[in-house]
Amino acid sequence: MPKEEYTCVACPKGCTVEVEFEDEEIKEISGYNCAKGEEYVKSEFHDPRRILTTTVKIKNAKYPRIPVRTETGVPKDELDCCLEELKEVELEAPAEVGDVVIEDVCGTDISVVTSRSLDRVAEKEEDKVLS
């Protein structure tokens, strides 16, 4: 039977948990030491997700980039696609925290939102590349 090893992140102990599976179905899990650990490894096996936190370009703000995040975890395999889509985005200040940047990123049905507010600054400063 195929096996997969996971390092549990439910607590600092970091147990090595082994999953034996067949046709995407878990047959046996071993090595965990608590219920939280078992739950974590199951979700990692079936649907590993990560919150993506990165930046996008922004015009007329005191910084040339604004931090953004996915509202919830996106499938791990879609992270690269999300990053590529976000490369194309350029916002214009002002921005409010929580503004939607992309509504349905890479067909995940998950939004990317800004994670801070940035005021609009005077035109004069706009072409400064660094703050």
Add this chain to the structure above:
Amino acid sequence: MMNSNIKSTKKDIVVVGGGPAGMAAGLRGAEEGAEVMIVERDIELGGILNQCIHNGFGVEIYGEELTGPEYAERFTSQISESSVDVMLNTFVLSMRPDKSMTLLTPNGLLEVEAEAVVLATGARERSRGEIRIPGSRPSGVMPAGTAQELINKKGFLPGKRVFVLGSGDIGLIISRRLTWEGAEVAGVAEIMDYPTGLNRNVVQCLHDYDIPLHLSHTVTDIYGSNRLEGVELSRVDDNMKPVEGTGQDIDVDLLLLSVGLVPENDFFKEAGVTLSERTSGPIVDEWFQTDVPGIFGCGNSVHIEDLVDWVTMDGFRAGDGAVAYAGNGNLQSAEKDVVPGENVNYVVPQKVSGEDDFRFALRVEEPMENADISIKGTDISFFEKIVTPGEMEVNEVEGEDLEELQGLDEIEVEVTRRF
């Protein structure tokens, strides 16, 4: 002779530093009716949170995983609606034991007299020189936090092929961040035989991207006369000394150092505050008051904390202390020493009155499973399945437990194996 052009003002509480610790202290002060000024040298409040764009902040306080800027904004929005007087782009030129100070503001010099002062100045990253890596001195060697600022705020990648020294959370998170921005992380080295950052970050920042983690390894040489060309990675022995002949060269153009933070303690020193040799921050009591009455610390300026949530809670507590001091001109005296016992590196606070509930934070010296964190000579004990030096342990002594401390002159905190 004092220059007549220098303006002056008085405040109940002056908070130095507008990061998470200072914002919490300042807000609490204002909520309690004190006249508060926050002095911040940067162009905005939020401190280092503004460049920590990853999530994981606020789990203890808000029960959700916020990014650094989101966490900061919860406070900046409250502050902008409060009575707190925020002084941005403002630098403290001198800090005096009588709680007066000279500020350099965008409008010139300002003398401020305060009833109470909270020094929430955060920490700085340790540098290459402090850990004494030999080699040449090319560009492309910098603290991980500087790289974080360049990438996340300024929009520049400081290198394309990177090695990271130090497996603390900052080192792990910057590795993932660099990967996401298209750089290649050739590896992370950790001098200890275990990762010092959170396990979750080891998995999600390194394992996810097949970035090798070299435990019991360190960087022993730096190559390149102009731009960094590579580093030498060597194994270390049990005494953390590099083992001859284990060196391997890794070609990289950027070396990031994530080798620890040091409390920014300059103003404590200027004010005559006694510092702890273990933390490099001030010795404080349960209200985060230092041994100079009316001068408080909180957050990373006192000791390096893991979670911003704890920083915020300490800030609130210091704010409470500052309000009480500013109102009465004194605080309950804290006479009992809190000292580290078995397997404890340090404990904060180092002094308590024993009269009020208090929270104490400690770091252990060695990892331990099934550990009891206890106060020697009492029944006060907290069980932890696992403790590691990388994780701060925070517990509260409250209510009836306080009575147990009555007879003790010294409170010795120890971490021992339960079974």
Add this chain to the structure above:
Amino acid sequence: MNASYDVIVIGGGIIGTGVARALSRYKIDVGVLEKEPDVCWGTTKANSGIVHAGYDAKPGTAKASFSAPGNKKYGGWTENLSVPFKRLGSFVSTKDKSQLDKLENLLEQGEENGVEELEIITDRKRIEELEPNITEEVEVVLYAPTAGVVAPYKLTIALFENARENGVDFHFNAPVKGIQKGEDEAKFTIESGGGNFDGKYVINAAGIHSDEIAGMVGDDSFSIFPARGEYHLLDSEIEGYVRRINFPLPTQESKGILVTPAAEGSIIFGPNHQPLEEPSVATTKEGLEKVLGGAMKLFPDIDTGKIRTNFAGLRAKAGSDDFVIGESDAADNFVNVAGIQSPGLTAAPAISEHVVGLLEDLGLELIDDSDFDPRRNPIPKFAEMDIDEIAQYTDKYKAAKDIVCRCEEVTRAEIEEAIDRGATTLDGIKFRTRSRMGSCQGGFCTPRLIEILSDKLGVSPKEITKKGDNSYLLAEETKKGE
């Protein structure tokens, strides 16, 4: 660019700038060629910064003849140039009274070299008064009150600025590639990375490369053997722990590992002595350990936790182990000023004047330039101002209210002025203002410095470097894919 000069100086170290500045008081055209983007990036940058009393060198050597006289000129030199110079006095210490004769020999040698005020101290109480934290085992000391400390880079920058103010042309990024000697007329044509330059006289002050430069006119009379010296630099927080320049008993190769206050407040340990085949200023684990060990012999209780950084420098040692100063036998009007290892910094003012005399002997006509101004104004230093001075300074300049380097309290006004005066790199700013020299070693201010340099020089932040050439700081913009 191309230009023609009476005198071309090759090298922008302490000797090159010193000679250029000494020549700038006369009505002659002087050009300096420097391969780096700034002055002082070779041997002069990284050394102990000691102005020696002058007892070390064997009488009769060039080293001996320029040291004590050089020392005597330092007060006036640094005062005119507004460069801090402190006569702290030096100690040669020994733990063993039987070594007294060695110290007595040094004292006699010093007196022969013209060193004044030398004294042997055997009174332990007096030793402690002068140097309270020195190991209690020290029993005998040779005390030389005239020895002092100076920041060599500050001094070289000041010489450069003053020479430039008095009409000397400096050509940076101009490495010399070849020298042609005219057949009929007394004229050299120098081909450099920064253009071609004609000169009637050439001063070869090219440090560790001076043998290569001499070779370009067929002079192979000397070779330079670079020897590395490594150092630890401590945080200025412990200023005052060491008060004098402390040497152990000297050995054949060097004066030993010294422990001294630096002119700008911190403390330095070093150097060791490592002859190298290939020049390198990389530090080594072994070397740094040796330096630390040497320092601990004199100050066993010093807080080594205050070590902030380490660095290495190269001694430009000639085969003869003495200075090589004089007209080349291979080419008329080509003057070598080479092999300037320790005590070269000490000797520099005396050597500079000597070289001017040499040129006069060779036929260069020296007419005083009445416009010559020996004084140079320093960049106002915010960190050293009192409150009233700050009030005035910050009233006058908006940029003075903006503190960029937090550790050393350096304002944007100072940084912008450093750029106006010729700094084009992070290191150039560092040596002029101390930004990035403090406890955080640039962790906080580097992004701002890049921004200020980029704004002032009108180039992309990606083009800003630490020290010229390929030492860029930013690889690329994020999110560049459109």
